[in-house]
Amino acid sequence: MAHGHAVKRYSGLMDWLTTVDHKKIGILYLLAGGFFFLVGGLEALLIRIQLWKPLNDFVAAHTFNELLTMHGTTMIFLAAMPMIFALMNAIVPLQIGARDVAFPFVNAIGFWTFFAGGVLLNVSWFAGGAPDAGWTAYAPLSTPTYSTTHGLDYYVIGLQIAGIGTLVGGINFLVTIINMRAPGMSFMRMPMFTWTSFITSALILFAFPALAVGLAAMMFDRLFSGNFFEPTNGGNAVLWEHIFWIFGHPEVYILILPAFGVISEVISTFSRKRLFGYSSMVFATVLIGFLGFMVWAHHMFTTGLGPVANALFSIATMLIAVPTGIKIFNWLFTMWGGSIRFTTANLFAIGFVPTFVMGGVTGVMLAAAPADFQYHDSYFVVAHFHYVIVGGLILGVFAGLFYWWPKMFGRMLDETLGKFCFWTFYIGFHLTFFVQHFLGLMGMPRRVWTYLDGLGFNNLNLISTIGAILMGIGTIAFLLNVVITALKPKNASNDPWEDGRTLEWTISSPAPEYNFLQTPLVRGYDAFWKEKMEGKKAMVPAEPIGPIHMPSPSILPFVMSVGLFIAGLGFMYAKGDYGTGIWASILNNHILAIFGLAITLGCMFLRSVYDDHGFHIEPDELHGDKGVKA
Amino acid sequence: MSTLRPQGPVAEEQFGLMKLTILIMVLVVVIVFAIAVYVIIRFRRRPGDKSIPAQVEGNHKLEIIWTVIPIILLIILGVPTVKSVFGLAKDYTKDPNAVQVKVTAHQYWWEFEYPNLGVKTAQELMIPNDAIISIEAKTADVLHSFWIPSLAGKIDTNPGGNVNVMYFEAPKTGVYLGKCAELCGPSHSLMDFKVKVVDRASFDRWVAAMKNPVALPADAEVAELLNKQCLSCHAIGGNGGPAFPNLTGIGSRESVAGILMNTDQPQYKNEGTVKDNLIKWIEDPQAVKPGTLMPKVDLTKEQIEAISDYLAGLKLEY
Amino acid sequence: MSGHTHVDGHLPHEPEKATLEGRNKVLGFWLFLGGETVLFGTLFSAFLALRHQVGDGNPTPMELFDLKIVALATFILLTSSLTSVFAIQSMHTNKVKPMIWWLIITVLFGLAFLGLEIYEFYHYVHEGHKFSTSAFSTSFYTLVGFHGAHVFFGVLWISILIAQIFKKGLNVVTAPKVYVAGMYWHFIDVVWVFIFTVVYLMGKVG
The missing domain is CATH 2.60.40.420 (Cupredoxins -  blue copper proteins)
Incomplete structure (x- = not known):
């Protein structure tokens, strides 16, 4: 072993707790996000079972409100976001020819704080009740006057901690993409998935701090008797709506843009064709990101902001249809004249296009403010956002997982089971949500625990529930697929789909820990495809083989997130009455909270004081024919 | 109750806008679906096909078409939207005829x-x-x-x-x-x-x-109960406090507590005669409406029945 | 490429940008400050939305604020920004000792500012302007307090950096840290200028 420094290498569990390798962090994100996806899915099924018939009492009314709140919060923050981060971590550095991300240590902090926040939020189920004011947590329902359990404390603090992780993750990817691209990889040669990850990270950077302030304000209201949203003391409930949606609307583009990127990659690869209108795709992505910040009040048409605001936000919202339409037609014309192969990944991608169009057009319908007075907070809205989030994002994530699974794990997912998964999930999805458009138009408000008989809602709700069960079966098929695949030998080749176009397909599957033996030289868009078309089998290297610098693993990110977890609990329970015992003095004086924060700050101190130069992998360790050949 | 069967001019105007948007959007969906189906069938890969399709970068004419057409559609939609936004925002709070x-x-x-x-x-x-x-x-x-x-x-x-x-x-x-x-x-x-x-x-x-003034129950005992247990919060005619739902004419309303439908031919779980509904509600408000502020009042079965009887009889002639 | 090339001796003109790690750090910190701008922007919006909700019988901003103390605090913080510029300039000419001295002066100014702010808050609470008094007081303490917490964190951070540079000297690893801390210090200074205008001056005008 010829390491530059003696660096401790961990194995087993410690390896996963201390890793700073973006590929392993990607897998951690996938595991955690997948777990929360199952939790959120289970909550969804319980919701649908409660609604399968009128005046049902399968769950109690307050439990139902907890379920719908946790379903929304879990799916958005703890399932969708991390699964996107999983793909970004696993693929973006490979696509730009980088050995790692810009801040591997910060990357690990991002994961562990997200995970701590997610676990904390779900602990609420076992600690006297989950949050129950909807994922939007509108005040005053969420103020201490009307919400007397700890549920919303878990919401504000859990999301705050998870939000820190997302924010630093976003900064990390911005710097990675700006500073770490391989020679020749100009911005206009970047693969579409990298572009969308870039714009998504920018949106995270500018949207999440607003959420952080909103959550902090609500935390002050709840834990320190603040008055931000407390109407009796001059607070303003509409202010929360503004802050929430200034974050919340960009959030939906944060979710959907990477899915756009995945679809672009998958459709292009399996059509054996260059992405149609690449530059207009980039332009459309940037424009969507920009407009995403200009439209938040379309969630608030019925709040009473006045006709001027409603008209402006209506028009701004409709404008987003233009860049989105550009994307849709570009995908269709990428396939036009191509040679389309229907792998599972591509089925999900092609299935995405019409589904997302349907979600998009209902979006334009909702943008017309006067009509929205009717749609708002009805099942029509529920149908709309599930079409864009499940029909858009989740189909995109599935496409991406089937497509990149060999690159992440070295094994191909089973195609037969994959296609079964696609068809059950896809048909189930449309069954569940298509009928909900009509329920909304017929006057069924969203977030209702039950509905009366004789209003014509019965059959449509029953269909919706059956669809949800089908989606559940599709998800189980995917899990089964993962297990079966894990038992198979690791034999995926560098370019298992044979039509790979981008840099990640030039290296072995799974990628070695240093990614590229030699940094590749990029000579055009679709770098690998360009080399292939010129009859070459590999990239031209941009540097000779030399020692490769690697960051060292560290347990600090994990410990930091544990510190925040403890601090969160400490703040939440500081106000209670515990008599006069030892616990009372610890909790009531914020000692537990300070202890938790001290752990986190102590880790930051250690990180700052002890320089970590990482280690080097010397050329003689780099045997085998991995990576780019000279 | 459906928004699709509007019963007044405001709902009709909103429904008109809904119809316009649905029309435009169905058009968009049909076009996209048609192209998608055509592409998927026409350009599927035949077994053993190793050919490489032409690598088209884009097509300015097409790209301009699918940028401009949506913009035109949005203008068609945007103009009536803005008009309607301002129309529906009219303030009639000072109108003596309203x-x-x-x-x-x-x-x-x-x-x-x-x-x-x-x-x-x-x-x-x-x-x-x-x-x-x-x-x-x-x-x-x-x-x-x-x-x-x-x-x-x-x-x-x-x-x-x-x-x-x-x-x-x-x-x-x-x-x-x-x-x-x-x-x-x-x-x-x-x-x-x-x-x-x-x-x-x-x-x-x-x-x-x-x-009109409303008479208290003839039976003095029931009147006493009503005064103590109900009118402390509710108002009936000129009697009682204003904090909670006014019960004047409750007997001729369509429902009790907004959710128990009054009918002489009960069909569903939430339906019953006025009196039955009142009894059901007063006996256990939490079972009817979880979280309601209406307390479970300390009354015997007979007392509840007597009060419900009185309330069910409070009918307005109009 | 790595942090080994220039550990001691000949430092380049801009040591903070000599390595990829350094460049990443500086760029990442610029982006972080972008996020911080949104954070304070949201806090300012909340304050502006709630600043007239003083509540009956509570002290109004006009009665409460003492511009003399606040002006002194402003002067102190602005000066500290200047001293942190001197520190970075010394770093660029590779003069370690003056750099450390300028950093120490910056920290002292920061502490003075914090002292004034704590005195001010203490005084307000005695006037009946507590965190939970009104929507105005809550948003005031949150906005100004967030800034104060940033100053406090900055003081801690720069102090640790001073200690590190004593021990390790100025090199391509420590230089980006000092540079980034300087950026941070300027940022909280700019935020204070806005607080001074929006909270105090506008509060005095009414």
């Missing part, structure tokens, strides 16, 4: 006050069919949203003196279902109300009847 109603939402009931007529009622909004109804909505606690799907779109009820206005008309007499459309707690889904549209003469009679 019926002024102050709506106050509570967890989980609706209070309707007619400031110019000096009448206050709950759960059932009585309106004439020949006037514009001008609504000023606010909440006494958390956010709610006031929605009558077949008459008009919704408006949120905000706390802290932030009053929202809207208006609508209901030219056809009849009973319409209204709903709360903003999550407000466990009984959010049960926070229904009724809108009863009657002709002008009936409306005037109703207003007069609301102001």
Whole structure:
């Protein structure tokens, strides 16, 4: 072993707790996000079972409100976001020819704080009740006057901690993409998935701090008797709506843009064709990101902001249809004249296009403010956002997982089971949500625990529930697929789909820990495809083989997130009455909270004081024919 | 109650805009689906096909077409939208010909006050069919949203003196279902109300009847109970306190607690005669509306029956 | 490429940008400050929305604020920004000792500012302007307090950096840290200028 420094290498569990390798962090994100996806899915099924018939009492009314709140919060923050981060971590550095991300240590902090926040939020189920004011947590329902359990404390603090992780993750990817691209990889040669990850990270950077302030304000209201949203003391409930949606609307583009990127990659690869209108795709992505910040009040048409605001936000919202339409037609014309192969990944991608169009057009319908007075907070809205989030994002994530699974794990997912998964999930999805458009138009408000008989809602709700069960079966098929695949030998080749176009397909599957033996030289868009078309089998290297610098693993990110977890609990329970015992003095004086924060700050101190130069992998360790050949 | 069967000009205008958007959007969906189906069938890969398709970078003409056409469609949609936004924002609160109603939402009931007529009622909004109804909505606690799907779109009820206005008309007499459309707690889904549209003469009679004094129960014992247990919170005619739903004329309402439908031919779980519904409600309010502030009052079965009997008999002639 | 090339001795003109790690750090910190701008922007919006909600019988901003103390605090913080510029300039000419001295002066100014702010808050609470008094007081303490917490964190951070540079000297690893801390210090200074205008001056005008 010829390491530059003696660096401790961990194995087993410690390896996963201390890793700073973006590929392993990607897998951690996938595991955690997948777990929360199952939790959120289970909550969804319980919701649908409660609604399968009128005046049902399968769950109690307050439990139902907890379920719908946790379903929304879990799916958005703890399932969708991390699964996107999983793909970004696993693929973006490979696509730009980088050995790692810009801040591997910060990357690990991002994961562990997200995970701590997610676990904390779900602990609420076992600690006297989950949050129950909807994922939007509108005040005053969420103020201490009307919400007397700890549920919303878990919401504000859990999301705050998870939000820190997302924010630093976003900064990390911005710097990675700006500073770490391989020679020749100009911005206009970047693969579409990298572009969308870039714009998504920018949106995270500018949207999440607003959420952080909103959550902090609500935390002050709840834990320190603040008055931000407390109407009796001059607070303003509409202010929360503004802050929430200034974050919340960009959030939906944060979710959907990477899915756009995945679809672009998958459709292009399996059509054996260059992405149609690449530059207009980039332009459309940037424009969507920009407009995403200009439209938040379309969630608030019925709040009473006045006709001027409603008209402006209506028009701004409709404008987003233009860049989105550009994307849709570009995908269709990428396939036009191509040679389309229907792998599972591509089925999900092609299935995405019409589904997302349907979600998009209902979006334009909702943008017309006067009509929205009717749609708002009805099942029509529920149908709309599930079409864009499940029909858009989740189909995109599935496409991406089937497509990149060999690159992440070295094994191909089973195609037969994959296609079964696609068809059950896809048909189930449309069954569940298509009928909900009509329920909304017929006057069924969203977030209702039950509905009366004789209003014509019965059959449509029953269909919706059956669809949800089908989606559940599709998800189980995917899990089964993962297990079966894990038992198979690791034999995926560098370019298992044979039509790979981008840099990640030039290296072995799974990628070695240093990614590229030699940094590749990029000579055009679709770098690998360009080399292939010129009859070459590999990239031209941009540097000779030399020692490769690697960051060292560290347990600090994990410990930091544990510190925040403890601090969160400490703040939440500081106000209670515990008599006069030892616990009372610890909790009531914020000692537990300070202890938790001290752990986190102590880790930051250690990180700052002890320089970590990482280690080097010397050329003689780099045997085998991995990576780019000279 | 459906938004698809509008029963008044405001809902009709909103429905018209919905139809326009649906038309345009169906057109878009059909075009995309057609291209998608064609592409998927025409360009699928045949087994053993190793050919490399032409690597097209793009096509400026096509790209301009699918940028410009959506913009034109959006203009077609945007102009009536903006017109309608301003049209529906008209303020009739100072109009002497309009019926002024102050709506106050509570967890989980609706209070309707007619400031110019000096009448206050709950759960059932009585309106004439020949006037514009001008609504000023606010909440006494958390956010709610006031929605009558077949008459008009919704408006949120905000706390802290932030009053929202809207208006609508209901030219056809009849009973319409209204709903709360903003999550407000466990009984959010049960926070229904009724809108009863009657002709002008009936409306005037109703207003007069609301102001008539109401006799207490003849039986002194029941009257005593009512005074102690019910009128401490509720008002009936000139008697009782104003904090909770006004019970004047409760016997002729469509429902008890907004959710138990009064009918002589019960069909569903939430239906029954007025008296049965009242008994069910008073016996265990939490079972009917979880989280309601109505307490389980300490009464015997007979006492509940006697009070329900009295309340069911409180009918208004109009 | 790595942090080994220039550990001691000949430092380049801009040591903070000599390595990829350094460049990443500086760029990442610029982006972080972008996020911080949104954070304070949201806090300012909340304050502006709530600043008139003083409540009956509570002290109004006009009665409360003492511009003399606040002006002194402003002067101190602005000067500290200047001293942190001197520190970075010394770093660029590779003068370690003056750099450390300028950093120490910056920290002392920061502490003075914090002292004034704590005195000010203490005084307000005695006047009946507590965190939970009104929407105005809550948003005031949150906005100004967030800034104060940033100053406090900055003081801690720069102090640790001073200690590190004592021990390790100025090199391509420590230089980006000092540079980034300087950026941070300027940022909280700019935020204070806005607080001074929006909170105090506008509060005095009414």
